[in-house]
Amino acid sequence: MASAIAHAAGYPTKARIRQIFAHLTKGDAAAFYTHVADNVxxxxxxxxALSGHYDSKASFLSTSVARIGAVLEGPMKLQVRSIIGxxxxxxxxxxxxxxxxxKNGMVYDNTYSWSTRWxxxxxxxxxxxxxxxxxxxxxxxNENAAS
Structure with a gap:
């Protein structure tokens, strides 16, 4: 019988995925990224500007996340709308x-869809x-305004 954390096949349940992604809702990205493999x-x-392939967690964080984070007033908070799979x-x-x-006051309300393999x-x-x-x-x- 599967637990609330992981199914018998070893993949996380929707409840567990929601728990992990709740860190992003709270603005605690560091806690979320502990659940991402170093060699993701x-x-x-x-x-x-940020499209492309990142071959590690460090590369993604230092390039993509750091760049968008630098133009926001505070940590981005993401609300999970749905989980499939x-x-x-x-x-x-x-x-x-x-x-x-x-930082310039522009509203940044974006929608994301992440296909994730566990x-x-x-x-x-x-x-x-x-x-x-x-x-x-x-x-x-925002980057041009900072220059």
């Missing part, structure tokens, strides 16, 4: 919405989708 394969889909499936899709504000309770692969036009606007208006 993270691809940010699209044709915007998990339990007996290796992949789970987490849809989230962010309500943030940039192994031994950790995220080992991500394909992330987001509103790239909004991201580019936030970066261009």
């Amino acid at each position: 394969s993270w691809t940010v889909m699209g044709t915007h 998990g339990d007996e499936e290796e992949w789970a899709v987490i849809e989230m919405v962010a309500q943030s504000r940039c 192994d031994d309770g950790k995220i080992v692969e991500v394909r992330a989708y987001l509103d790239g036009l909004l991201l580019n606007k936030a970066l261009s208006e």
Whole structure:
């Protein structure tokens, strides 16, 4: 019988995924990233400033997360809207919405969909989708203002 934490196949349940992603809701990214493998394969889909492949957690954090974090007033807080998969499936899709504000006052309310692959309770692969036009606007208006 499966527990509330992991299904018999070893993949996290929706309840466990929600627990892990709750760290992002609280703005505690450091606690969330303890559940991401150091050698994660993270691809940010699209044709915007942060799209591309990151071959490690350190690379993703120092490049993508640091860059968007530098233009926001405070930590981005993400609310989970829905979870598809998990339990007996290796992949789970987490849809989230962010309500943030940039340093120039611009509202940065983006929607994210992360297709995540899990192994031994950790995220080992991500394909992330987001509103790239909004991201580019936030970066261009705020990075240029800081220069």
